[in-house]
Amino acid sequence: AVELxxxxxxxxxxxxxxxxxxxxxxxxxxxxxxxxxxxxxxxKDYKLFLKNNKKYNAPKKAETPYNKNFPASxxxxxxxxxxxxxxxxxxxxKRKKQFLRQFPTLSKEIEKYINSQKTDLNSKExxxxxxxxxxxxxx
Numbered sequence: 378a379v380e381l382x383x384x385x386x387x388x389x390x391x392x393x394x395x396x397x398x399x400x401x402x403x404x405x406x407x408x409x410x411x412x413x414x415x416x417x418x419x420x421k422d423y424k425l426f427l428k429n430n431k432k433y434n435a436p437k438k439a440e441t442p443y444n445k446n447f448p449a450s451x452x453x454x455x456x457x458x459x460x461x462x463x464x465x466x467x468x469x470x471k472r473k474k475q476f477l478r479q480f481p482t483l484s485k486e487i488e489k490y491i492n493s494q495k496t497d498l499n500s501k502e503x504x505x506x507x508x509x510x511x512x513x514x515x516x
Contacts (some may be wrong), residue, residue, distance in 0.1 A: 383411065399426070401458055401466035409465055415459060419507045420512030424460040425469075425504060429453065457504060471498045483514050 389396045395416040400409050414426035432454070448449040458466040459479075469475045473491065475497055477484040490496065490510050496503045 386510075387449060388416070397426070399460070399466050401428075402468065414466065418499065418508045418512075420508060422462055423508055423512045425461065425508040426458045426466055427459060427501065428456045430456065450454040457501075459508070467496065467499075469504070482513065483511060486514055 383398050385398055385400065387398070396413050397416055398411060399414050400411050402409055402416070412428060414428050416424065417427055418425040428466065430453070434447075434450045434452060436449040439446045457469040457471075459469050460466050467512050470479060473488075477488055479480070487494045487507070487510075490507065491498075494503075494506070498507075512514055
């Protein structure tokens with residue numbers, strides 16, 4: 378059995394994915410938490426991370442003979458986070474207006490880029506290219 382040390386100074390490389398243990402702000406809570414993230418883009422001022430989540434869904438018995446039983450299951454989800462300089466990781470909003478509000482000084486340039494490149498804020502590849510662009514703007 379292999380255990381990863383929980384330190385932000387270390388990272389692990391598995392299947393060409395770089396896992397970092399970072400402090401982050403959760404969307405629904407004001408408290409900061411810690412967790413493992415996959416580094417997608419490592420820029421000078423901005424970094425883009427991916428957090429894989431797995432949720433347990435408890436089994437549900439049918440209330441009536443006409444309904445179905447639902448077995449226990451797991452649901453996978455992914456969420457993108459970004460880091461500016463050495464701040465805590467912040468959840469990336471996938472709605473264009475809210476996304477642009479997260480970068481107030483660069484929002485006009487970012488909006489032009491998103492429109493000209495037809496950037497999909499749900500696409501990992503598009504976000505990596507967008508963060509390359511954003512990092513280039515912040516010189």
